[in-house]
Amino acid sequence: MVEVSTPTRWALRLLAVGYVFFLVAWPTGLLAFRTFEEGTANLLDTLREPDVQAALQLTGKVALLAVLINLLFGVTISILLVRYEFPGKRLLSALIDLPLSVSPVVVGLALVLVYNSRDGWFGPTLEENSVQVIFSTPGLVMATTFVALPLVIREIVPVLTEIGDDQEQAARSLGASAPQTFWRITLPSIKWAVVYGVVLATARSVGEFGAVKVVSNNISGKTQTATLMVEEKYQNFAQDQAYAIAFLLVLVSIACLVTVALLRPKTEE
Protein backbone atom coordinates (compact mmCIF):
# COMPACT_ATOMS: atom_id res chain seq x y z
CA MET A 1 0.00 0.00 0.00
CA VAL A 2 1.10 3.54 -0.64
CA GLU A 3 2.19 5.44 2.47
CA VAL A 4 -0.09 8.36 3.27
CA SER A 5 0.81 11.10 5.72
CA THR A 6 -1.12 11.17 9.01
CA PRO A 7 -3.10 14.37 8.35
CA THR A 8 -4.19 13.11 4.92
CA ARG A 9 -5.23 9.79 6.44
CA TRP A 10 -7.35 11.57 9.03
CA ALA A 11 -8.85 13.88 6.45
CA LEU A 12 -9.84 10.91 4.27
CA ARG A 13 -11.39 9.10 7.22
CA LEU A 14 -13.32 12.17 8.24
CA LEU A 15 -14.57 12.64 4.70
CA ALA A 16 -15.79 9.04 4.37
CA VAL A 17 -17.36 8.91 7.82
CA GLY A 18 -18.93 12.36 7.42
CA TYR A 19 -20.37 11.47 4.05
CA VAL A 20 -22.05 8.31 5.30
CA PHE A 21 -23.12 10.00 8.53
CA PHE A 22 -24.90 12.97 6.98
CA LEU A 23 -26.45 10.99 4.15
CA VAL A 24 -27.40 7.73 5.85
CA ALA A 25 -26.78 7.40 9.56
CA TRP A 26 -28.17 10.72 10.80
CA PRO A 27 -31.47 10.71 8.84
CA THR A 28 -32.13 7.06 9.66
CA GLY A 29 -31.16 7.59 13.26
CA LEU A 30 -33.46 10.58 13.50
CA LEU A 31 -36.27 8.42 12.15
CA ALA A 32 -35.74 5.94 14.95
CA PHE A 33 -35.45 8.80 17.43
CA ARG A 34 -38.78 10.31 16.34
CA THR A 35 -40.47 6.90 16.44
CA PHE A 36 -39.45 6.32 20.03
CA GLU A 37 -39.52 9.96 21.21
CA GLU A 38 -42.41 9.21 23.57
CA GLY A 39 -41.53 5.63 24.36
CA THR A 40 -42.78 2.57 22.56
CA ALA A 41 -46.43 3.64 22.78
CA ASN A 42 -46.40 5.33 19.36
CA LEU A 43 -45.08 2.25 17.57
CA LEU A 44 -47.40 -0.13 19.41
CA ASP A 45 -50.46 2.09 18.85
CA THR A 46 -49.66 2.34 15.16
CA LEU A 47 -49.24 -1.41 14.90
CA ARG A 48 -52.63 -1.95 16.52
CA GLU A 49 -54.44 -0.13 13.72
CA PRO A 50 -56.13 -2.65 11.38
CA ASP A 51 -55.27 -0.61 8.27
CA VAL A 52 -51.61 -0.57 9.24
CA GLN A 53 -51.65 -4.30 9.84
CA ALA A 54 -53.31 -4.84 6.47
CA ALA A 55 -50.74 -2.63 4.72
CA LEU A 56 -47.83 -4.46 6.33
CA GLN A 57 -49.35 -7.81 5.45
CA LEU A 58 -49.91 -6.71 1.86
CA THR A 59 -46.33 -5.51 1.57
CA GLY A 60 -45.12 -8.81 3.01
CA LYS A 61 -47.27 -10.84 0.65
CA VAL A 62 -46.36 -8.80 -2.44
CA ALA A 63 -42.65 -8.83 -1.59
CA LEU A 64 -42.68 -12.58 -0.91
CA LEU A 65 -44.39 -13.37 -4.20
CA ALA A 66 -42.21 -10.97 -6.17
CA VAL A 67 -39.04 -12.43 -4.66
CA LEU A 68 -40.18 -16.01 -5.30
CA ILE A 69 -41.00 -15.25 -8.92
CA ASN A 70 -37.72 -13.40 -9.38
CA LEU A 71 -35.81 -16.25 -7.73
CA LEU A 72 -37.34 -18.88 -10.00
CA PHE A 73 -37.01 -16.92 -13.24
CA GLY A 74 -33.74 -15.32 -12.15
CA VAL A 75 -31.94 -18.64 -11.74
CA THR A 76 -33.43 -20.04 -14.95
CA ILE A 77 -32.64 -16.97 -17.06
CA SER A 78 -29.12 -16.74 -15.61
CA ILE A 79 -28.35 -20.33 -16.60
CA LEU A 80 -29.86 -19.69 -20.03
CA LEU A 81 -27.74 -16.56 -20.49
CA VAL A 82 -24.46 -18.11 -19.37
CA ARG A 83 -24.66 -21.72 -20.55
CA TYR A 84 -26.50 -21.52 -23.87
CA GLU A 85 -26.07 -19.71 -27.15
CA PHE A 86 -29.21 -18.55 -28.91
CA PRO A 87 -30.22 -15.75 -31.26
CA GLY A 88 -31.34 -12.63 -29.43
CA LYS A 89 -29.24 -13.39 -26.34
CA ARG A 90 -27.69 -9.92 -26.22
CA LEU A 91 -31.10 -8.32 -26.62
CA LEU A 92 -32.48 -10.39 -23.73
CA SER A 93 -29.49 -9.41 -21.61
CA ALA A 94 -30.06 -5.74 -22.38
CA LEU A 95 -33.80 -6.00 -21.66
CA ILE A 96 -33.07 -7.47 -18.24
CA ASP A 97 -31.19 -4.30 -17.30
CA LEU A 98 -34.08 -2.08 -18.38
CA PRO A 99 -35.83 -2.07 -14.97
CA LEU A 100 -32.62 -0.67 -13.43
CA SER A 101 -32.42 2.26 -15.80
CA VAL A 102 -36.07 3.13 -16.25
CA SER A 103 -38.04 5.05 -13.63
CA PRO A 104 -40.48 2.87 -11.64
CA VAL A 105 -43.29 5.30 -12.50
CA VAL A 106 -42.82 4.40 -16.15
CA VAL A 107 -43.05 0.70 -15.22
CA GLY A 108 -46.34 1.32 -13.47
CA LEU A 109 -47.76 3.28 -16.39
CA ALA A 110 -46.68 0.62 -18.88
CA LEU A 111 -48.38 -2.10 -16.86
CA VAL A 112 -51.56 -0.03 -16.64
CA LEU A 113 -51.49 0.39 -20.44
CA VAL A 114 -51.34 -3.35 -21.05
CA TYR A 115 -53.52 -4.68 -18.27
CA ASN A 116 -56.16 -2.02 -17.52
CA SER A 117 -59.67 -3.42 -17.70
CA ARG A 118 -61.05 -0.87 -20.19
CA ASP A 119 -58.72 -0.69 -23.19
CA GLY A 120 -55.60 -2.66 -22.21
CA TRP A 121 -54.32 -5.51 -24.39
CA PHE A 122 -55.11 -8.29 -21.95
CA GLY A 123 -57.11 -6.35 -19.36
CA PRO A 124 -60.66 -6.82 -20.73
CA THR A 125 -60.12 -10.54 -21.46
CA LEU A 126 -58.75 -11.11 -17.97
CA GLU A 127 -61.58 -9.06 -16.50
CA GLU A 128 -64.15 -11.28 -18.25
CA ASN A 129 -62.53 -14.24 -16.53
CA SER A 130 -62.84 -12.32 -13.26
CA VAL A 131 -59.10 -11.64 -12.91
CA GLN A 132 -58.34 -8.06 -12.03
CA VAL A 133 -54.75 -6.98 -12.43
CA ILE A 134 -54.62 -3.23 -12.11
CA PHE A 135 -55.85 -1.83 -8.77
CA SER A 136 -55.42 -5.30 -7.30
CA THR A 137 -52.76 -7.58 -5.79
CA PRO A 138 -51.61 -9.16 -9.12
CA GLY A 139 -50.76 -5.68 -10.45
CA LEU A 140 -48.82 -4.86 -7.30
CA VAL A 141 -46.88 -8.13 -7.56
CA MET A 142 -46.15 -7.56 -11.25
CA ALA A 143 -44.92 -4.00 -10.70
CA THR A 144 -42.72 -5.11 -7.80
CA THR A 145 -41.38 -8.13 -9.70
CA PHE A 146 -40.54 -5.88 -12.66
CA VAL A 147 -38.46 -3.39 -10.70
CA ALA A 148 -36.58 -6.13 -8.81
CA LEU A 149 -36.06 -8.31 -11.88
CA PRO A 150 -32.34 -7.67 -12.60
CA LEU A 151 -31.16 -7.97 -9.01
CA VAL A 152 -31.10 -11.77 -8.75
CA ILE A 153 -29.86 -12.26 -12.31
CA ARG A 154 -27.02 -9.74 -12.05
CA GLU A 155 -25.76 -11.45 -8.89
CA ILE A 156 -25.83 -14.96 -10.38
CA VAL A 157 -24.55 -14.36 -13.93
CA PRO A 158 -20.95 -13.36 -13.02
CA VAL A 159 -20.62 -16.26 -10.58
CA LEU A 160 -21.92 -18.78 -13.11
CA THR A 161 -19.51 -17.39 -15.70
CA GLU A 162 -16.59 -17.60 -13.30
CA ILE A 163 -17.14 -21.20 -12.15
CA GLY A 164 -17.42 -22.39 -15.76
CA ASP A 165 -19.08 -25.63 -16.74
CA ASP A 166 -16.23 -28.03 -15.87
CA GLN A 167 -17.89 -29.25 -12.70
CA GLU A 168 -21.21 -29.73 -14.49
CA GLN A 169 -19.53 -31.74 -17.23
CA ALA A 170 -17.73 -33.85 -14.65
CA ALA A 171 -21.05 -34.54 -12.92
CA ARG A 172 -22.64 -35.55 -16.22
CA SER A 173 -19.78 -37.89 -17.03
CA LEU A 174 -20.21 -39.47 -13.58
CA GLY A 175 -23.80 -40.36 -14.41
CA ALA A 176 -25.78 -37.38 -13.11
CA SER A 177 -28.84 -36.30 -15.11
CA ALA A 178 -29.47 -32.62 -15.86
CA PRO A 179 -31.73 -32.06 -12.79
CA GLN A 180 -29.32 -33.95 -10.53
CA THR A 181 -26.45 -31.84 -11.85
CA PHE A 182 -28.41 -28.68 -11.15
CA TRP A 183 -29.38 -29.56 -7.57
CA ARG A 184 -26.09 -31.14 -6.53
CA ILE A 185 -23.51 -29.08 -8.42
CA THR A 186 -24.78 -25.86 -9.98
CA LEU A 187 -27.04 -24.64 -7.18
CA PRO A 188 -24.55 -25.21 -4.32
CA SER A 189 -21.89 -23.37 -6.38
CA ILE A 190 -24.07 -20.28 -6.89
CA LYS A 191 -25.69 -20.46 -3.45
CA TRP A 192 -24.18 -17.22 -2.20
CA ALA A 193 -25.03 -15.27 -5.31
CA VAL A 194 -28.63 -16.49 -4.97
CA VAL A 195 -28.76 -15.46 -1.31
CA TYR A 196 -27.42 -11.98 -2.12
CA GLY A 197 -29.79 -11.64 -5.02
CA VAL A 198 -32.73 -12.61 -2.84
CA VAL A 199 -31.70 -10.21 -0.08
CA LEU A 200 -31.33 -7.34 -2.54
CA ALA A 201 -34.60 -8.22 -4.24
CA THR A 202 -36.36 -8.43 -0.87
CA ALA A 203 -35.09 -5.03 0.22
CA ARG A 204 -36.05 -3.53 -3.14
CA SER A 205 -39.49 -5.18 -3.16
CA VAL A 206 -40.38 -4.09 0.37
CA GLY A 207 -39.32 -0.53 -0.35
CA GLU A 208 -40.87 -0.15 -3.83
CA PHE A 209 -43.00 2.96 -4.14
CA GLY A 210 -43.22 4.51 -7.59
CA ALA A 211 -44.45 1.61 -9.72
CA VAL A 212 -46.76 0.42 -6.97
CA LYS A 213 -48.23 3.90 -6.61
CA VAL A 214 -49.40 3.90 -10.24
CA VAL A 215 -50.98 0.43 -10.30
CA SER A 216 -52.60 0.72 -6.87
CA ASN A 217 -55.74 2.77 -6.24
CA ASN A 218 -54.47 3.22 -2.68
CA ILE A 219 -57.45 1.89 -0.78
CA SER A 220 -56.56 1.32 2.87
CA GLY A 221 -56.90 -2.31 3.85
CA LYS A 222 -57.06 -3.45 0.21
CA THR A 223 -54.39 -2.16 -2.15
CA GLN A 224 -52.37 0.11 0.10
CA THR A 225 -48.86 -1.18 0.78
CA ALA A 226 -46.67 0.00 3.65
CA THR A 227 -44.75 2.53 1.54
CA LEU A 228 -47.98 4.00 0.18
CA MET A 229 -49.31 4.24 3.71
CA VAL A 230 -46.21 6.11 4.88
CA GLU A 231 -46.88 8.74 2.23
CA GLU A 232 -50.56 8.99 3.07
CA LYS A 233 -50.02 9.26 6.81
CA TYR A 234 -47.36 11.89 6.26
CA GLN A 235 -49.58 13.97 4.02
CA ASN A 236 -52.46 13.66 6.47
CA PHE A 237 -50.26 15.10 9.23
CA ALA A 238 -50.07 11.76 11.08
CA GLN A 239 -46.30 12.14 11.09
CA ASP A 240 -45.67 10.00 14.15
CA GLN A 241 -47.37 7.05 12.52
CA ALA A 242 -45.53 7.72 9.27
CA TYR A 243 -42.23 7.61 11.18
CA ALA A 244 -43.24 4.41 12.94
CA ILE A 245 -44.03 2.57 9.69
CA ALA A 246 -40.93 3.99 8.01
CA PHE A 247 -38.90 2.74 10.95
CA LEU A 248 -40.32 -0.76 10.44
CA LEU A 249 -39.30 -0.62 6.76
CA VAL A 250 -35.76 0.35 7.77
CA LEU A 251 -35.77 -2.53 10.23
CA VAL A 252 -36.49 -4.98 7.40
CA SER A 253 -33.47 -3.71 5.44
CA ILE A 254 -31.24 -3.94 8.49
CA ALA A 255 -32.53 -7.45 9.16
CA CYS A 256 -31.60 -8.43 5.59
CA LEU A 257 -28.06 -7.09 5.98
CA VAL A 258 -27.59 -8.74 9.37
CA THR A 259 -28.83 -12.07 8.01
CA VAL A 260 -26.21 -12.01 5.28
CA ALA A 261 -23.47 -10.91 7.66
CA LEU A 262 -24.32 -13.72 10.07
CA LEU A 263 -24.65 -16.44 7.44
CA ARG A 264 -21.61 -15.68 5.40
CA PRO A 265 -18.38 -16.28 7.35
CA LYS A 266 -19.47 -19.64 8.75
CA THR A 267 -19.85 -21.47 5.47
CA GLU A 268 -17.38 -19.69 3.24
CA GLU A 269 -14.20 -21.03 4.80
Next chain:
Amino acid sequence: MSIDITGVTKKFGDFVALDNVNVTIPTGQLTALLGPSGGGKSTLLRIIAGLDSADEGSISIEGADATKLPPQKRNVGFVFQHYAVFKHMTVAKNVAFGLEIRKRPKAEVQRRVEELLDLVHLSQFSHRMPSQLSGGQRQRMALARALAVEPTVLLLDEPFGALDAKVRKELRDWLRRLHDEVHVTTVFVTHDQEEALEVADEIVVINEGRVEQIGSPEQLYDEPANDFVMGFLGEVTTLGGVVVRPHDVEVALQPSGNGEVAATVTRVLRVGFEVRLTVTTETGEEVIVTMTRSHLRQLGADEGTKVWLSISKGAITVARSGGVPATV
Protein backbone atom coordinates in the same frame (compact mmCIF):
# COMPACT_ATOMS: atom_id res chain seq x y z
CA MET B 1 -12.15 -54.03 -29.24
CA SER B 2 -13.10 -51.50 -26.63
CA ILE B 3 -13.69 -48.24 -28.50
CA ASP B 4 -14.40 -48.06 -32.22
CA ILE B 5 -14.33 -44.63 -33.80
CA THR B 6 -15.62 -44.72 -37.37
CA GLY B 7 -15.55 -41.83 -39.83
CA VAL B 8 -15.83 -39.11 -37.18
CA THR B 9 -15.91 -35.54 -38.49
CA LYS B 10 -16.38 -32.44 -36.35
CA LYS B 11 -16.48 -28.82 -37.43
CA PHE B 12 -16.59 -25.65 -35.35
CA GLY B 13 -17.92 -23.08 -37.81
CA ASP B 14 -15.62 -23.51 -40.81
CA PHE B 15 -12.74 -24.89 -38.73
CA VAL B 16 -12.40 -28.63 -39.24
CA ALA B 17 -11.42 -30.08 -35.86
CA LEU B 18 -11.67 -33.73 -36.93
CA ASP B 19 -11.67 -34.96 -40.51
CA ASN B 20 -12.96 -38.51 -41.06
CA VAL B 21 -11.12 -40.08 -38.13
CA ASN B 22 -11.04 -43.88 -37.83
CA VAL B 23 -9.39 -45.34 -34.72
CA THR B 24 -9.82 -48.56 -32.79
CA ILE B 25 -8.70 -48.47 -29.18
CA PRO B 26 -7.85 -51.87 -27.69
CA THR B 27 -9.31 -53.12 -24.41
CA GLY B 28 -7.30 -52.90 -21.22
CA GLN B 29 -4.49 -50.81 -22.66
CA LEU B 30 -3.18 -47.35 -22.02
CA THR B 31 -3.54 -45.37 -25.24
CA ALA B 32 -2.20 -41.87 -25.81
CA LEU B 33 -3.73 -39.37 -28.23
CA LEU B 34 -0.66 -37.35 -29.11
CA GLY B 35 -0.45 -34.24 -31.20
CA PRO B 36 0.14 -30.49 -31.22
CA SER B 37 -2.31 -28.11 -29.54
CA GLY B 38 -5.40 -27.45 -31.63
CA GLY B 39 -4.90 -30.69 -33.56
CA GLY B 40 -8.25 -32.14 -32.53
CA LYS B 41 -7.17 -34.74 -29.96
CA SER B 42 -9.15 -33.23 -27.05
CA THR B 43 -12.20 -32.90 -29.29
CA LEU B 44 -11.96 -36.60 -30.13
CA LEU B 45 -11.75 -37.48 -26.43
CA ARG B 46 -14.77 -35.31 -25.63
CA ILE B 47 -16.72 -36.96 -28.43
CA ILE B 48 -15.89 -40.40 -26.99
CA ALA B 49 -17.17 -39.16 -23.61
CA GLY B 50 -20.30 -37.63 -25.12
CA LEU B 51 -19.39 -34.12 -23.92
CA ASP B 52 -19.29 -33.03 -27.57
CA SER B 53 -21.13 -34.61 -30.46
CA ALA B 54 -19.70 -35.60 -33.83
CA ASP B 55 -21.15 -34.06 -36.99
CA GLU B 56 -20.66 -37.35 -38.82
CA GLY B 57 -19.49 -40.83 -37.95
CA SER B 58 -20.13 -43.17 -35.06
CA ILE B 59 -18.63 -44.21 -31.73
CA SER B 60 -19.11 -47.62 -30.21
CA ILE B 61 -17.95 -48.60 -26.75
CA GLU B 62 -17.55 -52.31 -25.96
CA GLY B 63 -19.46 -53.19 -29.11
CA ALA B 64 -22.52 -51.05 -28.25
CA ASP B 65 -23.30 -47.99 -30.37
CA ALA B 66 -22.84 -44.91 -28.18
CA THR B 67 -23.07 -42.20 -30.85
CA LYS B 68 -26.38 -40.81 -29.59
CA LEU B 69 -26.01 -41.63 -25.88
CA PRO B 70 -25.80 -38.72 -23.40
CA PRO B 71 -22.59 -38.68 -21.31
CA GLN B 72 -24.27 -40.04 -18.17
CA LYS B 73 -25.29 -43.23 -20.00
CA ARG B 74 -21.88 -44.07 -21.49
CA ASN B 75 -20.22 -45.29 -18.31
CA VAL B 76 -16.97 -43.50 -19.00
CA GLY B 77 -14.75 -41.84 -16.44
CA PHE B 78 -13.47 -38.43 -17.49
CA VAL B 79 -10.57 -36.55 -15.92
CA PHE B 80 -10.23 -32.89 -16.86
CA GLN B 81 -7.05 -30.86 -17.29
CA HIS B 82 -8.13 -28.39 -14.63
CA TYR B 83 -9.43 -31.15 -12.31
CA ALA B 84 -13.07 -29.95 -12.28
CA VAL B 85 -13.31 -30.81 -8.59
CA PHE B 86 -16.62 -30.20 -6.84
CA LYS B 87 -15.46 -27.28 -4.72
CA HIS B 88 -18.27 -27.43 -2.19
CA MET B 89 -17.74 -31.09 -1.28
CA THR B 90 -15.12 -32.85 0.80
CA VAL B 91 -12.63 -35.16 -0.89
CA ALA B 92 -14.63 -38.23 0.21
CA LYS B 93 -17.89 -36.70 -1.07
CA ASN B 94 -16.26 -35.91 -4.40
CA VAL B 95 -15.20 -39.52 -4.84
CA ALA B 96 -18.60 -40.79 -3.65
CA PHE B 97 -20.53 -38.61 -6.12
CA GLY B 98 -20.96 -41.13 -8.92
CA LEU B 99 -21.91 -43.89 -6.48
CA GLU B 100 -24.48 -41.72 -4.71
CA ILE B 101 -26.01 -40.81 -8.06
CA ARG B 102 -26.33 -44.55 -8.70
CA LYS B 103 -28.05 -44.94 -5.32
CA ARG B 104 -25.63 -47.57 -4.02
CA PRO B 105 -26.08 -48.60 -0.36
CA LYS B 106 -24.29 -46.31 2.11
CA ALA B 107 -21.99 -49.00 3.48
CA GLU B 108 -20.84 -49.97 -0.01
CA VAL B 109 -20.22 -46.33 -0.96
CA GLN B 110 -18.14 -45.80 2.16
CA ARG B 111 -16.10 -48.96 1.62
CA ARG B 112 -15.46 -48.15 -2.03
CA VAL B 113 -14.46 -44.54 -1.27
CA GLU B 114 -11.97 -45.76 1.32
CA GLU B 115 -10.51 -48.25 -1.15
CA LEU B 116 -10.12 -45.63 -3.87
CA LEU B 117 -8.65 -42.98 -1.59
CA ASP B 118 -6.19 -45.61 -0.48
CA LEU B 119 -5.38 -46.39 -4.11
CA VAL B 120 -4.60 -42.74 -4.88
CA HIS B 121 -2.82 -42.23 -1.52
CA LEU B 122 -5.28 -39.63 -0.21
CA SER B 123 -6.78 -41.55 2.73
CA GLN B 124 -5.68 -39.02 5.32
CA PHE B 125 -7.27 -36.18 3.34
CA SER B 126 -10.77 -37.61 3.04
CA HIS B 127 -12.38 -34.89 5.17
CA ARG B 128 -10.52 -31.98 3.61
CA MET B 129 -12.02 -29.59 1.09
CA PRO B 130 -10.45 -29.64 -2.39
CA SER B 131 -9.13 -26.09 -1.88
CA GLN B 132 -6.82 -27.49 0.82
CA LEU B 133 -5.15 -29.89 -1.63
CA SER B 134 -2.24 -29.30 -4.00
CA GLY B 135 -2.70 -29.55 -7.77
CA GLY B 136 -1.31 -33.08 -7.94
CA GLN B 137 -3.52 -34.22 -5.05
CA ARG B 138 -6.58 -32.70 -6.67
CA GLN B 139 -5.88 -34.53 -9.90
CA ARG B 140 -5.44 -37.82 -8.02
CA MET B 141 -8.76 -37.17 -6.31
CA ALA B 142 -10.38 -36.49 -9.70
CA LEU B 143 -8.95 -39.79 -10.92
CA ALA B 144 -10.37 -41.67 -7.91
CA ARG B 145 -13.72 -39.99 -8.53
CA ALA B 146 -13.71 -41.15 -12.15
CA LEU B 147 -12.67 -44.69 -11.18
CA ALA B 148 -15.38 -44.95 -8.50
CA VAL B 149 -18.13 -45.67 -11.01
CA GLU B 150 -16.10 -48.57 -12.47
CA PRO B 151 -16.08 -47.07 -15.95
CA THR B 152 -15.69 -49.16 -19.08
CA VAL B 153 -13.16 -46.64 -20.28
CA LEU B 154 -11.20 -43.98 -18.46
CA LEU B 155 -10.58 -40.79 -20.43
CA LEU B 156 -7.98 -38.22 -19.35
CA ASP B 157 -7.75 -34.83 -21.05
CA GLU B 158 -4.21 -33.47 -20.63
CA PRO B 159 -4.34 -34.75 -17.05
CA PHE B 160 -0.96 -33.37 -16.00
CA GLY B 161 -0.96 -30.26 -18.17
CA ALA B 162 -1.61 -27.84 -15.33
CA LEU B 163 1.04 -29.26 -13.00
CA ASP B 164 4.69 -28.30 -12.57
CA ALA B 165 7.40 -30.43 -14.18
CA LYS B 166 8.38 -32.46 -11.10
CA VAL B 167 4.83 -33.38 -10.04
CA ARG B 168 4.07 -34.13 -13.68
CA LYS B 169 6.80 -36.70 -13.83
CA GLU B 170 5.77 -38.32 -10.55
CA LEU B 171 2.14 -38.56 -11.57
CA ARG B 172 3.11 -39.97 -14.95
CA ASP B 173 4.98 -42.88 -13.32
CA TRP B 174 2.16 -43.27 -10.86
CA LEU B 175 -0.48 -43.42 -13.63
CA ARG B 176 1.51 -46.15 -15.37
CA ARG B 177 1.69 -48.19 -12.16
CA LEU B 178 -1.98 -47.53 -11.38
CA HIS B 179 -2.96 -48.77 -14.82
CA ASP B 180 -0.95 -51.92 -14.29
CA GLU B 181 -3.03 -52.46 -11.14
CA VAL B 182 -6.55 -51.65 -12.38
CA HIS B 183 -6.30 -52.52 -16.09
CA VAL B 184 -9.16 -50.31 -17.16
CA THR B 185 -9.07 -49.26 -20.82
CA THR B 186 -7.52 -45.81 -20.62
CA VAL B 187 -7.17 -43.06 -23.20
CA PHE B 188 -5.23 -39.92 -22.38
CA VAL B 189 -4.59 -36.80 -24.40
CA THR B 190 -1.18 -35.18 -24.35
CA HIS B 191 0.95 -32.86 -26.44
CA ASP B 192 4.11 -34.04 -24.68
CA GLN B 193 5.79 -36.75 -26.76
CA GLU B 194 8.01 -37.80 -23.86
CA GLU B 195 4.91 -38.41 -21.73
CA ALA B 196 3.30 -40.49 -24.47
CA LEU B 197 6.45 -42.52 -25.20
CA GLU B 198 7.01 -43.22 -21.52
CA VAL B 199 3.49 -44.10 -20.38
CA ALA B 200 1.47 -45.42 -23.31
CA ASP B 201 1.12 -48.94 -24.69
CA GLU B 202 -0.18 -47.49 -27.92
CA ILE B 203 0.02 -44.00 -29.40
CA VAL B 204 -2.36 -42.35 -31.85
CA VAL B 205 -0.70 -39.33 -33.46
CA ILE B 206 -3.28 -36.71 -34.45
CA ASN B 207 -2.53 -33.56 -36.41
CA GLU B 208 -4.85 -31.04 -38.07
CA GLY B 209 -7.85 -33.26 -37.45
CA ARG B 210 -6.34 -36.35 -39.07
CA VAL B 211 -4.72 -39.49 -37.71
CA GLU B 212 -1.10 -39.50 -38.83
CA GLN B 213 -0.07 -42.86 -37.38
CA ILE B 214 -1.14 -45.48 -34.85
CA GLY B 215 1.36 -47.79 -33.20
CA SER B 216 3.41 -48.73 -30.17
CA PRO B 217 5.99 -46.20 -28.95
CA GLU B 218 8.77 -48.30 -30.55
CA GLN B 219 6.98 -48.52 -33.90
CA LEU B 220 6.36 -44.80 -33.93
CA TYR B 221 9.93 -43.98 -33.06
CA ASP B 222 11.57 -46.57 -35.31
CA GLU B 223 9.19 -46.51 -38.25
CA PRO B 224 7.60 -43.06 -38.44
CA ALA B 225 4.96 -42.94 -41.17
CA ASN B 226 6.00 -39.48 -42.30
CA ASP B 227 8.14 -36.48 -41.47
CA PHE B 228 5.43 -35.02 -39.21
CA VAL B 229 5.44 -38.04 -36.89
CA MET B 230 9.21 -38.17 -36.96
CA GLY B 231 9.48 -34.46 -36.21
CA PHE B 232 6.92 -34.63 -33.44
CA LEU B 233 8.59 -37.51 -31.60
CA GLY B 234 12.03 -35.97 -31.48
CA GLU B 235 14.43 -33.44 -32.92
CA VAL B 236 15.05 -33.64 -36.67
CA THR B 237 17.16 -31.95 -39.30
CA THR B 238 17.38 -32.35 -43.08
CA LEU B 239 20.35 -33.46 -45.12
CA GLY B 240 20.03 -33.62 -48.90
CA GLY B 241 16.21 -33.46 -48.70
CA VAL B 242 16.04 -36.34 -46.23
CA VAL B 243 14.70 -35.92 -42.68
CA VAL B 244 17.03 -37.43 -40.11
CA ARG B 245 17.75 -37.13 -36.39
CA PRO B 246 20.66 -34.72 -35.69
CA HIS B 247 22.61 -37.40 -33.79
CA ASP B 248 22.45 -39.66 -36.87
CA VAL B 249 24.53 -37.30 -39.01
CA GLU B 250 28.19 -38.33 -39.30
CA VAL B 251 30.84 -35.63 -39.60
CA ALA B 252 34.27 -36.33 -41.14
CA LEU B 253 37.22 -34.09 -42.00
CA GLN B 254 38.15 -36.19 -45.04
CA PRO B 255 35.83 -37.56 -47.73
CA SER B 256 35.79 -41.33 -48.12
CA GLY B 257 34.05 -41.19 -51.48
CA ASN B 258 30.69 -42.62 -50.42
CA GLY B 259 28.55 -39.70 -51.55
CA GLU B 260 29.28 -37.41 -48.64
CA VAL B 261 28.13 -33.82 -48.78
CA ALA B 262 30.73 -31.08 -48.48
CA ALA B 263 29.90 -28.41 -45.91
CA THR B 264 31.32 -25.81 -43.54
CA VAL B 265 30.75 -25.58 -39.77
CA THR B 266 29.07 -22.18 -39.22
CA ARG B 267 28.16 -22.31 -35.54
CA VAL B 268 29.14 -24.35 -32.46
CA LEU B 269 26.84 -24.30 -29.43
CA ARG B 270 27.57 -26.17 -26.21
CA VAL B 271 24.55 -27.35 -24.22
CA GLY B 272 25.73 -29.30 -21.18
CA PHE B 273 27.46 -32.52 -22.27
CA GLU B 274 26.19 -32.06 -25.81
CA VAL B 275 27.39 -29.91 -28.69
CA ARG B 276 25.12 -28.64 -31.44
CA LEU B 277 26.82 -27.82 -34.70
CA THR B 278 25.20 -25.82 -37.43
CA VAL B 279 26.76 -26.95 -40.69
CA THR B 280 26.01 -25.25 -44.00
CA THR B 281 26.36 -27.31 -47.18
CA GLU B 282 27.57 -25.88 -50.49
CA THR B 283 23.94 -25.73 -51.68
CA GLY B 284 23.12 -23.54 -48.67
CA GLU B 285 21.22 -26.20 -46.67
CA GLU B 286 21.63 -25.72 -42.91
CA VAL B 287 22.11 -29.04 -41.15
CA ILE B 288 21.99 -29.46 -37.36
CA VAL B 289 24.34 -32.07 -35.95
CA THR B 290 24.54 -33.11 -32.31
CA MET B 291 27.41 -35.00 -30.72
CA THR B 292 29.11 -35.31 -27.34
CA ARG B 293 31.81 -32.84 -26.37
CA SER B 294 34.48 -35.52 -26.30
CA HIS B 295 33.53 -36.64 -29.81
CA LEU B 296 33.95 -33.07 -31.05
CA ARG B 297 37.32 -32.81 -29.35
CA GLN B 298 38.49 -36.02 -31.07
CA LEU B 299 37.23 -34.70 -34.38
CA GLY B 300 38.92 -31.34 -33.88
CA ALA B 301 36.42 -29.30 -35.86
CA ASP B 302 35.49 -25.71 -35.07
CA GLU B 303 33.66 -22.80 -36.67
CA GLY B 304 34.89 -22.40 -40.26
CA THR B 305 36.21 -25.98 -40.56
CA LYS B 306 35.44 -27.72 -43.86
CA VAL B 307 33.73 -31.07 -43.22
CA TRP B 308 31.98 -33.91 -45.06
CA LEU B 309 28.52 -35.03 -43.90
CA SER B 310 26.82 -38.40 -44.25
CA ILE B 311 23.92 -40.23 -42.63
CA SER B 312 25.08 -42.98 -40.29
CA LYS B 313 24.24 -46.60 -41.04
CA GLY B 314 20.94 -47.84 -39.63
CA ALA B 315 19.62 -44.32 -39.05
CA ILE B 316 15.89 -43.69 -39.45
CA THR B 317 15.12 -41.32 -42.27
CA VAL B 318 12.00 -40.04 -43.94
CA ALA B 319 11.61 -38.17 -47.21
CA ARG B 320 10.89 -34.50 -46.49
CA SER B 321 7.24 -34.12 -47.58
CA GLY B 322 5.69 -37.41 -46.50
CA GLY B 323 6.53 -40.85 -47.87
CA VAL B 324 7.82 -44.19 -46.69
CA PRO B 325 10.61 -44.50 -44.15
CA ALA B 326 13.92 -45.57 -45.62
CA THR B 327 16.90 -47.08 -43.90
CA VAL B 328 20.35 -46.22 -45.19
